[in-house]
Amino acid sequence: MSKFRISSISIRYAIPGLLALVIIVAIGLTAWLSYRSGLSSAETLALRLTQEVSSRINDRINSFLELPHIFHEINVAVLDSGGANLGDFEGMRKLFWGEVSVTKSVPYLYYATSEGYFLGIDTSFGGEPVFKILDEASAPNRLTYSMTAGGEPLEELKSSEYEPRERPWYKAAVAAGKPTWSPIYVFSAFPVLGISPVRPVYDRFGNLEGVLGIDLTLSEISDFLGSLEISPNGEAFIVQRDGKLVAASTGEQPFTEADGAQQPLDAAESQNLLVRLTVKHMLERYNGDFKNIAEGEDIEFKEDGETYYARIDIISDERGLDWINVVVVPSRDFLGPVxxxxxxxxxxxxxxxxxxxxxxxxxxxxxxxxxxxxxxxxxxxxxxxxxxxxxxxxxxxxxxxxxxxxxxxxxxxxxxxxETELKRQVVELKIQIDQKKLKTQVNEIVESDFFQGLQEKAKNMRDAARRKK
Structure with a gap:
């Protein structure tokens, strides 16, 4: 079998073929380099975005969670200065009304005394403020009143039995003995999940007088996460160390319904696929326990051929808050331009x-x-x-x-x-050859015996003729 050789290709096809080959190689190499550069840029952009969004979440959540404690500090200062006391329900109502009137960041201010009495002003549901009180006269029931524009109780709306000292927020404050956070729990007035920054109040002898509290619903955090511009398919969520979902940008509720009550949802059971995948890879990375996450870091994982980038940060404070903030984006959100x-x-x-x-x-x-x-x-x-x-x-x-x-x-x-000269020479040579042949033939004839005999006869005939004359 003969080997293929370039010299066997017609120029008619070789030139276009070589031009096409050079262009294909050049464009292919350019596209490959562009793609590799685009991948690197997409990865850098994804990491930068997750870091920036995570930083925004940390700043916002820290500010959101710090403000209630500031109000606690203000109220404790008022109590310590004698401007009010927990036994003065009228004075405490006016103090709380003034505070909830100036900001929506503290939607529900309340306190409970060590005797089991309770007072609070709630603006967290429906927007209309209500006044709640459990005193010696109403015990063991807590009464709920509508309020006037000036903060005065108006009409009784509800009466129900209530023991504040059995509530998770009260127990958390007493157990800590200092400003702290309650566990995530179901609120009593409305069956929703929330968390309460609380602070115990002591008299000058160190005796517990009561507990100050503010309710924050997890939906407020989820609403904030949902308002963030992450990427077309990116998500942000917050989990506790035990893997329970605190809040998410997915729009889903971070709880499950069981017997008419809400229970925190395991992040691994989220309805959102991206959240589930991220939690799965986080558990694999941290040996199945979020408590092994010691500091923030960037992680990358693959699932079904797609790359995901996630930023993990810790939201914590000196009062015992310890959450994990996660921002995750799929690479496809950044490969569009590439x-x-x-x-x-x-x-x-x-x-x-x-x-x-x-x-x-x-x-x-x-x-x-x-x-x-x-x-x-x-x-x-x-x-x-x-x-x-x-x-x-x-x-x-x-x-x-x-x-x-x-x-x-x-x-x-x-x-x-x-060629013309050669032909002429050939003709001349042929003529010469013919003449030579003719001369040779003549000589042969002349020298032949027959020709000699004829000559002799002719001579004799000429001599006889002359004699007759």
């Missing part, structure tokens, strides 16, 4: 390839046409037809092909001249 650039490169490459192929065929025709002319003239010369007229067009060219044609023309003229 893939679009590849499509544009491919389209541009296809156009250039077509143009180059057409140009290659035109170029090959431009080169081959004079070569064919020289070839045709050479074929005619081979058949002894000396017609160099078609060659004149090529001879007039100033490029290499014109130079080749001129050399060929000169060579053809020289060959023609030599």
């Amino acid at each position: 893939l679009a650039n590849l499509r544009y490169t491919a389209l541009f490459g296809a156009i250039v390839l077509v143009l180059a192929t057409v140009l290659g065929f035109l170029l090959s025709s431009w080169i081959i046409r004079p070569i064919f002319t020289v070839t045709d003239v050479a074929a005619k010369i081979e058949d002894s037809v000396w017609d160099l007229e078609p060659l004149h067009v090529v001879v007039e060219r100033t490029d290499e092909l014109g130079q080749l044609a001129r050399v060929f023309e000169k060579m053809a003229n020289e060959i023609h001249a030599r």
Whole structure:
């Protein structure tokens, strides 16, 4: 089997083929380098975005959670200065009303005394403030009143049995003995999950007088996370160390319904696929326990052929708060420009390839046409037809092909001249040969016995004739 050789390819196809090959290699290499650079840029952008969003979440959550404690500090200062006391329900109502009237960041201010009495002003549900009180006269029931625009109790709306000292927020404050956070629990007035920053209040002898509290619903945090512009398919969520979901940008509620009550939802059981995948890989990374997360870091994981980037940060304070903030984005959200650039490169490459192929065929025709002319003239010369007229067009060219044609023309003229001279010499030689042959034949005849006898007879006849005369 003969080996393939480049010299066996026609110039008509070799030139377009080589041009197309060069362009394909160049465009392919450019596209590959562009794609690799785009991947690197996408990864950098994804990491930067997750870090920035996570930082915003940390700042906002820290501010959101710090403000209630500031109100506690203010109220403790008022109590310590004698401006109010927990036994003065009228004075405490006015103090709380003034505070909930100036900000929506503390929607529900309340306190409970060590005797089991309770007072609070709640604006967290429905927007209309209500006044709640459990005193010696109403015990063991807590009464709920509507309020006037000036903060005065107006109409009794509800009466229900209530023991504040059995509530998770009260127990957390007493157990800590200092400002702290309650566990996430179900609120009593409305069956929703929330958390309460609380602070115990002591008299000058160190005896517990009561506990100050503010309710914060987890939905407020979820609403904030949902308002963030992350990426088209990115999500942010917050989990506790035990893996329970605190809040998420997904729009789902971070709890499950069981027997009419809400229970915290395991993040691994989230309705959102991205949250579940992220939690799965986090558990694999941290040996199945979020308590092993000691500091913030960036992680990358793959699932079903797609890369995901996540930023993990810790939200904590000196009061016992210890949450994990996670921002995760899929790589496809950042590969859009890269893939679009590849499509544009491919389209541009296809156009250039077509143009180059057409140009290659035109170029090959431009080169081959004079070569064919020289070839045709050479074929005619081979058949002894000396017609160099078609060659004149090529001879007039100033490029290499014109130079080749001129050399060929000169060579053809020289060959023609030599052939003409050779023919003339052949004719002359033939004539000489014929004359020599004729002379030889004449000599042979003259010298033959027959011719000698004839000459002798002729001589005798001439002599006889002269004698007769």
